[in-house]
């Protein structure tokens with residue numbers, strides 16, 4: 001490992017160690033990342049905190065055991081990642097506001113909740129950024145949307161970008177586009193898994209065992225994604241390569257295209273966007 005390969009980050013507090021919080025944590029614990037001053041993680045349950053406490057470099061606190069857990073975690077932290085459910089964010093911000101260091105950077109991963117809400121609940125000395133990662137963070141393949149707040153500097157943005165680069169790639173967008181981005185890449189893994197479930201069900205219906213169906217379908221999705229990235233070709237070009245004229249795929253695609261998938265995805269992502277606006281309203 002050369003110096004250029006390593007990432008150094010200042011002390012971090014991660015509030016909320018659910019699916020997304022732990023996915024981000026996995027990147028911060030990678031061998032190429034050094035969090036100077038360590039990572040403090042909070043969660044509601046003592047059982048989860050005990051699991052996390054066994055991880056080198058992590059100090060874990062449970063709010064069920066210690067009502068001061070979040071305040072203790074953020075005291076002295078340079079970066080605070082807020083990874084609780086959107087509805088819990090305002091109360092959590094009120095709880096930690098007085099314990100944050102002046103100049104601390106607060107990064108939200110919460111869907112919908114605006115920078116304005118964060119800034120309204122926090123001291124003016126605190127820099128706020130919004131992010132929208134996705135669960136492939138667990139395998140270092142997240143796509144994270146990132147937006148600066150009104151009080152964040154270029155240096156804050158660069159620091160938070162490097163934080164999320166520990167789990168994948170980062171796309172910077174204005175905050176006005178972040179909810180839309182969430183409907184594509186934040187929720188996107190769920191759309192892909194739904195397609196995998198559906199094709200697996202079709203395989204089982206055709207007489208394959210569950211194990212065979214999983215091998216066929218999971219392998220096909222993984223192979224197709226890798227082919228897309230490695231070939232540099234568009235999905236349209238690659239689809240045409242599979243579709244022999246007058247062959248079998250052509251018949252299957254004719255059925256699928258009757259469903260007007262682009263219109264269906266527009267409708268689905270519009271519904272997700274409407275939900276983000278509801279979450280923003282609290």
Ligand SMILES: NC(=O)C1=CN([C@@H]2O[C@H](COP(=O)(O)OP(=O)(O)OC[C@H]3O[C@@H](n4cnc5c(N)ncnc54)[C@H](O)[C@@H]3O)[C@@H](O)[C@H]2O)C=CC1
Nearest residue numbers: 016017018019020042043044083084085086109110111133
């Ligand atoms: N799951 C996903 O794919 C993504 C989730 N997000 C966002 O991440 C946030 C968390 O979502 P998930 O991880 O899916 O939910 P989750 O329910 O798995 O995790 C939330 C965690 O927060 C903890 N918690 C609750 N109240 C707390 C408090 N006062 N102090 C400290 N910890 C507390 C809970 O114990 C729980 O482990 C949400 O705001 C969501 O919008 C963002 C991108 C993708």
Ligand SMILES: O=C(O)[C@@H]1CCC=N1
Nearest residue numbers: 111182185186187188
């Ligand atoms: O479903 C949710 O609200 C979160 C945000 C994007 C993915 N999961």
